[in-house]
Amino acid sequence: xxxxxxxxxxxxxxxxxxxxxxxxxxxxxxxxxxxxxxxxxxxxxxxxxxxxxxxxxxxxxxxxxxxxxxxxxxxxxxxxxxxxxxxxxxxxxxxxxxxxxxxxxxxxxxxxxxxxxxxxxxxxxxxxxxxxxxxxxxxxxxxxxxxxxxxxxxxxxxxxx
Amino acid sequence: xxxxxxxxxxxxxxxxxxxxxxxxxxxxxxxxxxxxxxxxxxxxxxxxxxxxxxxxxxxxxxxxxxxxxxxxxxxxxxxxxxxxxxxxxxxxxxxxxxxxxxxxxxxxxxxxxxxxxxxxxxxxxxxxxxxxxxxxxxxxxxxxxxxxxxxxxxxxxxxxxxxxxxxxxxxxxxxxxxxxxxxxxxxxxxxxxxxxxxxxxxxxxxxxxxxxxxxxxxxxxxxxxxxxxxxxxxxxxxxxxxxxxxxxxxxxxxxxxxxxxxxxxx
Numbered sequence: 001x002x003x004x005x006x007x008x009x010x011x012x013x014x015x016x017x018x019x020x021x022x023x024x025x026x027x028x029x030x031x032x033x034x035x036x037x038x039x040x041x042x043x044x045x046x047x048x049x050x051x052x053x054x055x056x057x058x059x060x061x062x063x064x065x066x067x068x069x070x071x072x073x074x075x076x077x078x079x080x081x082x083x084x085x086x087x088x089x090x091x092x093x094x095x096x097x098x099x100x101x102x103x104x105x106x107x108x109x110x111x112x113x114x115x116x117x118x119x120x121x122x123x124x125x126x127x128x129x130x131x132x133x134x135x136x137x138x139x140x141x142x143x144x145x146x147x148x149x150x151x152x153x154x155x156x157x158x159x160x161x
Numbered sequence: 162x163x164x165x166x167x168x169x170x171x172x173x174x175x176x177x178x179x180x181x182x183x184x185x186x187x188x189x190x191x192x193x194x195x196x197x198x199x200x201x202x203x204x205x206x207x208x209x210x211x212x213x214x215x216x217x218x219x220x221x222x223x224x225x226x227x228x229x230x231x232x233x234x235x236x237x238x239x240x241x242x243x244x245x246x247x248x249x250x251x252x253x254x255x256x257x258x259x260x261x262x263x264x265x266x267x268x269x270x271x272x273x274x275x276x277x278x279x280x281x282x283x284x285x286x287x288x289x290x291x292x293x294x295x296x297x298x299x300x301x302x303x304x305x306x307x308x309x310x311x312x313x314x315x316x317x318x319x320x321x322x323x324x325x326x327x328x329x330x331x332x333x334x335x336x337x338x339x340x341x342x343x344x345x346x347x348x349x350x351x352x353x354x355x356x357x358x359x360x361x362x363x364x365x366x367x368x369x370x371x372x373x374x375x376x377x378x379x380x381x382x383x384x385x386x387x388x389x390x391x392x393x394x395x396x397x398x399x400x401x402x403x404x405x406x407x408x409x410x411x412x413x414x415x416x417x418x419x420x421x422x423x424x425x426x427x
Contacts, residue, residue, distance in 0.1 A: 019202065022209040022267045027415035032272040046163070048170040055173050061270045063198040065206065065281040066307075066315040068273030071191045072181030077274045079174055113274045124322050124341055125276035126352060133271045 006161030010053055013037045013148065018060040029132035031140040032107060034061055038082050039103040039141075040148025044156065047086030054082025077113060081106045103145060104138050192308070199281070199310030203266065206313075207283045210266040221418045222262040225299040229260050229420060236385045260297070260420040261288055266313070278304075278321035278341075280416060285312045293381040295373075295422040301387035301410035302326070302373055303419050314421075318413045319388070320353060326382055327374035328357065330391065335363035339371060339388060339407055347395050347404060353414070355407045357391060358400075365394050365405040383422050 017033035024030050034057040042050025058075030062068050085102055092098040111130045118125035155161040184191050263282040284290050286309045296303040296316050304318040317324055325340040337359040343350055350356065359365050369391040375384020389409040397403070 019205055019209060021270075022206040026265070026268070026417055027412075030268065030271050032270075034270075035272065048163070048167045051170040051174065052166070055170075055177060059177070061273055063195055064202055065195070065199040065267055065310070065313055066269050066279035067195055067198070068270055069184070069188070069275060069277055070181055071184040071194070072177045072179075073275055074270070074273040075177040076174070076181065079177065107272070110272050110274070114272060114276050117275050121322075121342075123276035124278065124320065128352060129271070137272075 002159055003161070006155050009151070009155060009160070010037070010041055011056065013151075014053070014057045014060055017057070018064045029129070029136045031137040032110070032133065033140070033144065034058075035078065035081060035107055035110060035137065036103065036141050036144045037148055038078050039085055039099075039106060040145055041152055042082040042085035043089050043092065043099050043102070044149060044152045045086060045089075045161070047083045050082030050084075050086030051079050052082070054079035057082075077110050081110060099149070100138070100141060100145060103141055104134070107134055107137050107141075195308060195315075196310050199285075199308070199313050199315075203281065203283070203285075203310060203313035206266040206281060207264075210264065210283075218264065218418065225262065225418055225420060226260055228299045229297065232385075232387070239385075259423045261290065261423050262418060262420050263296075263314075264418055265416045278318040278324075278413065279307060280316050280318060280413075281313050282316055282419060282421070283313060284421060285310050285314050287311050289423055290314045290421050294424075295379060295381065295383045295386065296419050297386055297422060298411045298416065298419045301389070302382070303411050303413065303416065305381040306421065316419075318416075319409055319411070320355065320413055326388065327376070328371050328388060329374050330357060330359070330371045331363070331366060331369040333363075336360040336374065337363075337365075337371075337402070343395075344400055344404065346398055347400070348406075350406060353409060353412065354392070355389065355409060357405045357407045359403045359405075361402070363403070365391055365403050367391055367393060367405075369405075371407055379422060379424055386422075 014037055017037045021030045038054045038057045041053045055075050058078035061074040062071050068074050111134055114125045115130055117123055263284040265280045266283050267281040269277050269279040290309050292306050294306045304316050306314050307317040308315040320341045322341050325338050328337050328339050337357050339355050339357050343356040371388045373382045373386045389407040391405045392408045393406045395404045
């Protein structure tokens with residue numbers, strides 16, 4: 001029964017991450033909070049957990065208004081991030097900077113996919129915007145990533161997750 | 162336990178991929194999902210975005226309404242003059258619009274794999290908003306309504322690749338269209354800049370004002386709404402129709418208060 005608490009806390013975190021950009025001032029690049037939550041969880045658990053959290057986060061990105069099209073594309077992208085970070089998590093324990101760098105690489109890949117699809121004529125993304133989003137996300141990650149990972153470690157110790 | 166989680170993960174990933182394919186094939190099928198999410202989450206977004214509610218919002222809405230009124234009256238005066246000149250009343254749409262003020266409560270995610278330009282506003286079908294209505298701000302055209310939920314609506318912004326607006330430009334009101342993507346071979350566009358393609362042989366001049374052409378029943382764009390200004394004309398590289406760079410009047414990155422153009426019941 002207590003193992004339900006971990007997924008519940010993660011669901012609340014993801015929902016907050018998907019909704020908080022509404023409170024962000026207009027005109028500033030918005031950090032990708034959902035990716036940071038997915039990364040924070042995925043970096044401490046087996047790949048399948050990262051995959052599930054990534055799917056859930058991506059689905060939220062897809063359906064929280066105004067949403068993204070086509071439905072399911074973000075879900076698969078964030079699931080890939082969760083899977084990838086979960087797979088390399090053991091190599092990242094050497095230095096506390098490595099998880100941050102791995103998250104930066106994951107964020108760059110997700111934004112890269114957006115850039116490539118825009119270059120292929122689907123959607124629109126300008127290089128400057130992508131760079132700003134990546135910069136702001138990684139700046140916010142300095143605070144948010146350790147917080148999420150700390151919470152995950154705490155929940156793991158208590159047997160919640 | 163891990164086996165079950167792995168199985169669940171694989172199943173859900175497969176389901177997501179299936180939904181992706183279905184949504185690509187039949188884009189309208191997922192509308193109830195989006196409407197449900199909007200009905201549940203838009204109130205939270207409104208609460209989160211409403212940090213400066215009250216007097217400022219009220220005055221800004223009033224100012225927007227007045228500016229729109231001035232635009233409308235100017236439009237009416239111009240229409241009247243043109244009507245007199247042309248004596249062809251059937252070609253010019255009557256200007257009878259009501260504006261419904263709205264606030265932007267959420268922007269499209271900046272990192273979804275396909276980049277779209279949409280925002281959510283805090284009025285919906287209960288306020289009389291319908292899909293494909295025009296959305297304006299104090300400076301000019303913002304976009305059109307894409308989806309409507311009971312208390313919120315998603316707006317497709319000018320600058321989204323799906324948006325193509327029929328326009329009149331210059332003093333003579335030559336015809337053309339404005340869209341985000343430039344044809345291959347043209348100089349790169351700056352942030353937020355759009356491409357005007359002239360219909361026919363009309364010369365495009367830098368500084369020319371671009372306004373919407375309008376469509377029957379104002380769907381999806383009402384006529385005579387200021388859109389932007391021509392900032393440079395592209396070199397002639399054999400493209401069909403002259404092209405130019407248009408700087409829109411409205412910066413869609415910093416949208417706050419907008420208005421939906423409602424049609425008055427006859």
